[in-house]
Amino acid sequence: MNSFGYEIWLAMVTCFAAVFTQNILLTTFLGMCPFTSVSREVKTAAGLGGAVVFVMTCTTAINYWAYKLLIYLDLEFFRFILFIIIIAAFVQFVEMVIDRYSPKLYQSLGIFLPLITVNCAILGASLFMVIREYHFIQTIGYGFGAGLGWMLAILAMAGIRTRLNESRVPEGLRGPGITLIIAGLMALAFIGFTGVLS
Amino acid sequence: MVIDFLLTVLIISSIGAALALVLVLCEKYVVNYGPCKVTINNERELDIQGGSPLLTVLRDEKIFIPSACGGRGTCGVCKCIIKTGGGPVLPTETPFLTKEEQAADVRLSCQVKVRNDIDIEIPEELFNIREYETVCTEIEELTYDMRRFRFELKEPPMIKFTAGQFIQLLCPKYKGSSEEVYRAYSIASDPQQNNFIDLIIRLVPNGICTTWCFDYLKEGDAVKLNGPYGDFRLSDSDAPMIFVAGGSGMAPFVSILSEMQNTNSTRRARYFFGGNTTKDLCMAEEMKAFEDVLEGFEFIPVVATPEEGSNWTGEVGLVTEAVQRAYPDLSGYEGYLCGSPGMIDAAAKVFTGLGMSEDKIYYDKFA
Numbered sequence: 001m002n003s004f005g006y007e008i009w010l011a012m013v014t015c016f017a018a019v020f021t022q023n024i025l026l027t028t029f030l031g032m033c034p035f036t037s038v039s040r041e042v043k044t045a046a047g048l049g050g051a052v053v054f055v056m057t058c059t060t061a062i063n064y065w066a067y068k069l070l071i072y073l074d075l076e077f078f079r080f081i082l083f084i085i086i087i088a089a090f091v092q093f094v095e096m097v098i099d100r101y102s103p104k105l106y107q108s109l110g111i112f113l114p115l116i117t118v119n120c121a122i123l124g125a126s127l128f129m130v131i132r133e134y135h136f137i138q139t140i141g142y143g144f145g146a147g148l149g150w151m152l153a154i155l156a157m158a159g160i161r162t163r164l165n166e167s168r169v170p171e172g173l174r175g176p177g178i179t180l181i182i183a184g185l186m187a188l189a190f191i192g193f194t195g196v197l198s
Numbered sequence: 199m200v201i202d203f204l205l206t207v208l209i210i211s212s213i214g215a216a217l218a219l220v221l222v223l224c225e226k227y228v229v230n231y232g233p234c235k236v237t238i239n240n241e242r243e244l245d246i247q248g249g250s251p252l253l254t255v256l257r258d259e260k261i262f263i264p265s266a267c268g269g270r271g272t273c274g275v276c277k278c279i280i281k282t283g284g285g286p287v288l289p290t291e292t293p294f295l296t297k298e299e300q301a302a303d304v305r306l307s308c309q310v311k312v313r314n315d316i317d318i319e320i321p322e323e324l325f326n327i328r329e330y331e332t333v334c335t336e337i338e339e340l341t342y343d344m345r346r347f348r349f350e351l352k353e354p355p356m357i358k359f360t361a362g363q364f365i366q367l368l369c370p371k372y373k374g375s376s377e378e379v380y381r382a383y384s385i386a387s388d389p390q391q392n393n394f395i396d397l398i399i400r401l402v403p404n405g406i407c408t409t410w411c412f413d414y415l416k417e418g419d420a421v422k423l424n425g426p427y428g429d430f431r432l433s434d435s436d437a438p439m440i441f442v443a444g445g446s447g448m449a450p451f452v453s454i455l456s457e458m459q460n461t462n463s464t465r466r467a468r469y470f471f472g473g474n475t476t477k478d479l480c481m482a483e484e485m486k487a488f489e490d491v492l493e494g495f496e497f498i499p500v501v502a503t504p505e506e507g508s509n510w511t512g513e514v515g516l517v518t519e520a521v522q523r524a525y526p527d528l529s530g531y532e533g534y535l536c537g538s539p540g541m542i543d544a545a546a547k548v549f550t551g552l553g554m555s556e557d558k559i560y561y562d563k564f565a
Binding site for chain 1: 206209210213214217218220221224225228229285286288289290311313
């Protein structure tokens with residue numbers, strides 16, 4: 001296999017791993033705040049999930065080159081601040097573009113986009129990319145996979161919570177309480193995927 | 199060491215500045231829609247700068263589409279027909295538009311941004327809605343949280359309105375609000391007195407406009423109003439009427455009762471006025487005066503929970519309960535309601551429960 005083909009293969013494996021075995025939400029518990037608060041309906045969860053996939057893929061790719069620049073300047077320790085600034089600026093930019101070219105998408109997604117800026121899973125993905133020393137193509141695969149994994153988890157949670165509306169949950173556990181317990185059970189289930197990739 | 203430190207700061211700030219520059223450029227080129235043309239009823243054309251909601255664009259051109267919420271997309275009043283150039287219907291509009299309206303290109307003008315040339319249709323009578331320069335000449339305490347404001351018209355000096363209609367008041371920028379907002383208030387004065395307008399305003403905690411009226415507006419200040427709007431008015435029939443309103447919902451009824459006095463109406467009307475305590479009751483003397491002149495009119499204040507020692511001898515409980523006590527059967531009556539959506543829905547339910555037909559219930563909902 002030539003080296004480019006190998007890179008693509010690696011990116012696909014990383015993407016698969018990010019969705020299932022290293023799900024950013026269920027194994028590292030990042031992005032819990034929107035996960036518990038925006039998972040009441042499948043439709044809104046899908047909207048937020050879609051926005052996360054898009055922003056995460058793009059910001060990890062941009063941050064990859066930004067980090068290269070920081071290494072060149074000997075300023076790696078500034079990565080936290082730089083990543084945050086880039087994520088915020090990117091979200092702003094995306095908001096403007098969507099408002100201009102697809103007002104309908106903007107209205108249905110618009111509320112979630114600013115929320116994403118403060119979603120720690122986005123920053124987390126950029127930092128994991130640095131720690132795990134991914135190459136560029138692998139980074140794209142990872143960013144996309146991590147976003148997809150997050151979306152999968154919030155969609156599953158929203159599906160479960162719509163079912164929960166009809167079941168009798170003890171009063172003290174209603175709301176965030178039962179949500180966290182379910183998240184824990186889902187995390188346990190995802191451990192089952194760990195053996196898939198060795 | 200110091201140089202390293204400064205260099206670091208410089209590099210990071212320049213990266214930040216570069217990103218900010220990119221955003222500013224984007225704003226200039228992406229969000230800029232350039233000049234657009236608005237065609238109204240195929241006859242009038244406006245050349246404007248794109249990017250703002252249609253409602254604001256028209257308001258700047260002195261065409262006033264009625265809106266009770268001031269453009270926040272919560273009242274659904276500012277409907278107009280957009281024939282071309284409005285883009286797809288937005289999720290924020292769908293709750294206010296029926297299927298038939300959507301098919302007929304009806305849109306909420308506060309939600310549609312002008313992004314290109316558009317072609318709209320609005321009722322001719324909206325051209326009669328004017329902006330009035332006024333001066334606040336009198337502020338009167340009615341209760342601890344309600345005041346009556348009198349605005350004398352300067353330019354144009356006269357207004358023609360129907361009893362029951364409302365106007366919009368422009369609340370300027372002040373400490374509590376970084377932008378100008380419009381809020382709707384019912385007119386509480388005699389339609390024959392066309393050189394001034396009275397408004398009854400109740401203080402809403404943290405309300406932008408009411409706070410301004412109560413804490414900042416002084417006698418002698420200039421205020422801008424526009425209107426009149428709305429189709430809340432007396433029907434042309436002779437059917438006996440029940441009015442229900444509490445608090446500042448009294449405003450349109452003061453105007454309606456004045457109109458009845460002007461026309462020497464003998465139509466039967468009972469006004470149930472609800473308050474939580476006796477402190478909420480007001481304008482008793484004015485209502486007494488109406489009772490003396492109008493032979494068919496009766497004013498019935500109802501207090502939910504009278505304070506101890508207040509010697510309250512009138513009706514006690516909710517307004518709707520008082521109506522139920524007084525009228526076992528309301529078929530043949532007309533109902534007039536003014537107040538919050540919750541209160542109106544509750545009262546309308548009681549009315550229909552007592553046999554009043556639904557199309558005989560007229561209301562003015564606060565948004």
